[in-house]
Amino acid sequence: AQSVTQPDIHITVSEGASLELRCNYSYGATPYLFWYVQSPGQGLQLLLKYFSGDTLVQGIKGFEAEFKRSQSSFNLRKPSVHWSDAAEYFCAVGPYNTDKLIFGTGTRLQVFP
Amino acid sequence: EAGVVQSPRYKIIEKKQPVAFWCNPISGHNTLYWYLQNLGQGPELLIRYENEEAVDDSQLPKDRFSAERLKGVDSTLKIQPAELGDSAVYLCASSLGVRSSYNEQFFGPGTRLTVL
Numbered sequence: 001a002q003s004v005t006q007p008d009i010h011i012t013v014s015e016g017a018s019l020e021l022r023c024n025y026s027y028g029a030t031p032y033l034f035w036y037v038q039s040p041g042q043g044l045q046l047l048l049k050y051f052s053g054d055t056l057v058q059g060i061k062g063f064e065a066e067f068k069r070s071q072s073s074f075n076l077r078k079p080s081v082h083w084s085d086a087a088e089y090f091c092a093v094g095p096y097n098t099d100k101l102i103f104g105t106g107t108r109l110q111v112f113p
Numbered sequence: 114e115a116g117v118v119q120s121p122r123y124k125i126i127e128k129k130q131p132v133a134f135w136c137n138p139i140s141g142h143n144t145l146y147w148y149l150q151n152l153g154q155g156p157e158l159l160i161r162y163e164n165e166e167a168v169d170d171s172q173l174p175k176d177r178f179s180a181e182r183l184k185g186v187d188s189t190l191k192i193q194p195a196e197l198g199d200s201a202v203y204l205c206a207s208s209l210g211v212r213s214s215y216n217e218q219f220f221g222p223g224t225r226l227t228v229l
Contacts, residue, residue, distance in 0.1 A: 004155070009153075036220075041122075041222060042222055043204065043206075043219075043221050043222045043223060044156070044204070044206075044220040045220070046217055046218075049215075051215070092155070096214075096215055099144075099161060099169070099216075100158070100169075101156075101158070101218070103155025103156050103157070105153065105154050105155050106153070106154070106155055
């Protein structure tokens with residue numbers, strides 16, 4: 001079965017601290033992986049995507065993610081979190097044309113000053 | 114350039130009443146998606162349109178939900194009658210819809226429905 005697991009429902013970090021959000025997937029075909037961010041009252045915004053090649057991908061707002069096929073993981077990282085990063089983060093997996101995205105349940109990030 | 118527009122942003126209705134949501138995609142985007150996002154969950158696809166054709170409605174509860182995209186541009190999602198369990202956020206997204214190619218989905222802000 002195709003699925004995405006985000007084991008952390010809620011994470012709290014101090015501003016300036018590093019961040020890692022976990023994502024594990026199960027997908028029968030070649031996985032194309034995505035991270036989205038959803039701020040309160042806003043739609044989802046694409047942070048980054050992985051299709052192939054270099055397993056470390058860079059995204060917007062200083063985020064990066066690393067694809068590890070052996071662990072079926074695609075964890076999101078940021079070296080130094082800003083208060084404006086407080087939001088809900090969703091990992092997703094799907095086909096190349098993104099017509100059938102499967103989202104995880106999300107991780108809510110809270111940032112303390 | 115305007116993003117995906119949805120209205121209303123919030124809707125409160127009593128159970129058994131009908132409700133409709135409207136979505137205007139980004140200009141030139143051929144593919145339109147409606148998603149359901151329950152509290153504490155990720156979005157789940159309800160229906161996908163390519164132009165005016167519904168090409169994937171397998172997850173749409175057809176007994177009470179309906180959708181249309183008559184001219185291949187804006188779209189309406191309807192629930193009749195609404196049930197308590199329909200309380201959720203309804204997201205609309207659109208993409209260019211180029212076949213066999215990566216198409217980034219752009220999401221609207223959603224309509225938050227509360228059924229009392």
